[in-house]
Amino acid sequence: AMRSACPVQSVPAGSGGRANYLVTGYAEAREALNDSRLSKDTSAFFAGKESRRRLHPAVSHTMLASDPPRHTRLRKLVTKELTTGAVKQLRPFIARTTDELLDQWPVGGPLDFVARLAVPLPVIVICELLGVPQADRSAVQRWSAELFAAGEPDVIDAASHALAGYMADLIAAKRLAPGSSLLDRLISARDGEDRLSEEELVSLAVLLLVAGHETTTNALGNALLALLQHPGVLDRLRGNPDEVAAALDELLRFDSAVSMATFRFTTEAVTLGGTEIPAGVPVLVALGAANRDPARFPEPDHLDLDRDAAAHLAFGHGIHRCVGAPLALAEVEIALRAVLTRFPGIRLAVPPDRLEWRRTRLVRGLASL
Numbered sequence: 001a002m003r004s005a006c007p008v009q010s011v012p013a014g015s016g017g018r019a020n021y022l023v024t025g026y027a028e029a030r031e032a033l034n035d036s037r038l039s040k041d042t043s044a045f046f047a048g049k050e051s052r053r054r055l056h057p058a059v060s061h062t063m064l065a066s067d068p069p070r071h072t073r074l075r076k077l078v079t080k081e082l083t084t085g086a087v088k089q090l091r092p093f094i095a096r097t098t099d100e101l102l103d104q105w106p107v108g109g110p111l112d113f114v115a116r117l118a119v120p121l122p123v124i125v126i127c128e129l130l131g132v133p134q135a136d137r138s139a140v141q142r143w144s145a146e147l148f149a150a151g152e153p154d155v156i157d158a159a160s161h162a163l164a165g166y167m168a169d170l171i172a173a174k175r176l177a178p179g180s181s182l183l184d185r186l187i188s189a190r191d192g193e194d195r196l197s198e199e200e201l202v203s204l205a206v207l208l209l210v211a212g213h214e215t216t217t218n219a220l221g222n223a224l225l226a227l228l229q230h231p232g233v234l235d236r237l238r239g240n241p242d243e244v245a246a247a248l249d250e251l252l253r254f255d256s257a258v259s260m261a262t263f264r265f266t267t268e269a270v271t272l273g274g275t276e277i278p279a280g281v282p283v284l285v286a287l288g289a290a291n292r293d294p295a296r297f298p299e300p301d302h303l304d305l306d307r308d309a310a311a312h313l314a315f316g317h318g319i320h321r322c323v324g325a326p327l328a329l330a331e332v333e334i335a336l337r338a339v340l341t342r343f344p345g346i347r348l349a350v351p352p353d354r355l356e357w358r359r360t361r362l363v364r365g366l367a368s369l
């Protein structure tokens with residue numbers, strides 16, 4: 001309703017703050033994500049403002065919360081680790097892990113897909129990539145979930161310190177006994193003549209860990225739910241598992257894991273979609289709304305594997321477009337293929353309106369399925 005009324009509009013900020021601007025149209029969302037006058041740098045926005053938040057700086061000042069040149073420098077190091085070619089090497093590990101998790105599924109009874117595959121698979125994969133020892137994975141996953149949940153600020157702040165402290169210790173241990181993980185390579189990476197600073201390393205490790213599984217977990221649940229609610233599409237993929245890879249764009253468009261918003265801050269006054277936005281205010285880009293904009297995707301509420309959905313914004317757009325997209329796509333493809341092949345009779349155990357969604361601020365995902 002907001003999108004058809006006005007695709008860029010101000011919304012109350014609450015507690016006396018200045019209005020936020022919400023972008024819900026596809027064209028306007030792309031434009032916003034491409035506009036260098038919209039900054040990701042939260043530290044510039046919050047500078048001088050009274051804040052009760054005590055987030056660890058490595059969590060609040062990540063690459064994702066940076067503008068060029070800092071962003072460019074950090075992103076360059078990570079991009080080459082996560083190309084489609086690099087991810088190819090990981091595919092056998094992802095497939096093996098998926099199979100091991102599915103081996104533990106009860107045959108014939110109800111089970112929670114989120115707990116039994118969507119959460120553990122991405123956690124195991126990103127921890128393997130970063131070289132996080134197996135014994136630490138559940139603690140790391142808990143802190144990460146607390147960071148994302150719309151919980152008490154104190155819990156979120158404490159989780160940020162726990163995670164950053166853990167990563168600092170892990171990096172120190174790897175300096176003493178180097179291994180072959182992505183984190184080891186970042187530790188020894190040279191960018192020009194500069195190595196990454198300790199703070200940059202911790203912040204990259206935390207970002208990769210958190211971004212590397214929370215969103216993929218949600219994407220897996222959302223995609224399977226979409227299939228279970230569209231029996232024709234489910235049948236088609238069950239009969240042709242090779243089509244799963246080509247279906248991913250449409251599944252991600254249809255129910256985007258980073259759905260509610262990704263935000264930016266105006267560094268100067270900007271006119272977007274005909275709306276004037278003043279300097280120094282938050283702009284929230286609602287990727288889920290943009291992906292259902294009928295002006296870009298006709299009949300957007302229809303899950304249609306035959307449409308060209310490649311231009312979806314589920315991974316964002318512009319310089320911050322998801323650097324982990326090749327890995328995420330590999331995980332979702334391998335997992336969905338395996339589930340449809342090994343459990344062809346899979347169906348919803350509860351009516352869709354009884355499904356529980358996670359209470360989170362920016363992402364959209366099921367608490368259980």
Ligand code: HEM
Pocket residue numbers: 063064065075082126207208211212213215216219256257258262263287313314315316317319320321322323324325327328329
């Ligand atoms: C950035 C979505 C999986 C790492 C982003 C952004 C989106 C996104 C929308 C851009 C946010 C913005 O512009 O504000 C997703 C979705 C995923 C997924 C839907 C799963 C289906 C992953 C994985 C990794 C990852 C598996 C890591 C291996 C990152 C990083 C950034 C990012 C590091 C920041 C990029 C930058 O600032 O340049 N992701 N992501 N993501 N994602 Fe993902």
